Amino acid sequence: MPELPEVEITCQGIQTAVLGRKIRKILVRQPQLRWPVPDALLQLKNVNISDINRRAKYILLNVQQGTIIIHLGMSGRLCVFDQTTPNQKHDHVDFILDNGTLLRYTDPRRFGAVLWTTEDPLNYHLLSNLGPEPFSECFNSQYLFEWSKRKNVTLKQLIMDQQVVVGVGNIYANEALFAAKLSPLRLSTSLTKKECQQLVIMIQKILQQAILKGGTTLRDFLSPTGKQGYFIQELLVYGREGEDCLCCKEPLQSIRINQRSTVFCNACQK
DNA sequence: ATAATAACCTGAGGGC
DNA sequence: TGCCCTCAGGTTATTA
Secondary structure, three states, X not given: OOOHHHXXXXXXXXXXXXXXOEEEEEEEOOOEOOOEOOOHHHHOOOEEEEEEEEEOOEEEEEEOOEEEEEEOOOOOEEEEEEOOOOOOOOEEEEXXXXXXXXXXXXXXXXXXXXXXXXXXXXXXXXXXXXXXXXXXXXXXXXHHHHHHHHOOOEHHHHHHOOOOOOOOOHHHHHHHHXXXXXXXXXXXXXXXXXXXXXXXXXXXXXXXXXXXXXXEOOOOOOOOOOOOOEHHHHOOOOXXXXXXXXXXXXXXXXXXXXXXXXXXXXXXXX
């Protein structure tokens, strides 16, 4: 499911329900996720959630003793329910709150993770090597230009590399490259500064618009309040292989890059 | 050291 | 209906 916009929507969506509440206890039905859910979480009782943050595609729930780190993987979601709501098949973790509600982690494919650290979460090994946030100042054309020369990969691979910039997954990589009129197959080493500028702008624009539309719901994704994302209506290439390019009417091509489906317009994207 | 591939899972959909 | 195949929003570990 989730690229940066969906994780951001999830973070925003749990804010009112969860911030300042106490976690009474954590119920783990299925500890076997991407990594085992740490036992330390089972010991957490009556802890106050003081802060909710997103870093890349990770959600950070801060409590006094440490930080709960959540990743939604491919099919994960977090939703808020009344605590009497019966659990369903893939509801793996419940954060039972002090006001009769619960925050429920659901993930059919179990590629996501619920982890725990008592250190600075930004130093946690999964977070410590991440690149800049796409909306931060340091993600700029000069920065991307430098990375483009350090690596010998396609543009699609470059912008999906979380060391280069975080938050861009398969859908938004396709969309950003189309918006920037750059071929996903181009080698990063061939990028000009001006093209880097365009790519930075379009990555930011696409992600921003997706957040405004509540993210993209393909199948699993729902906001914590149960709402779908509507950016699917704005997708210009992803999922449109064989259909006409909305810019030039040529049929869109579909190829695989790094085993991920890649859709683009051979005429518009150079 | 860098880049391709395999691996982790479940479920949906298509072809036969 | 059922079996087999492919594909799906991610990322790490392993191999080349």
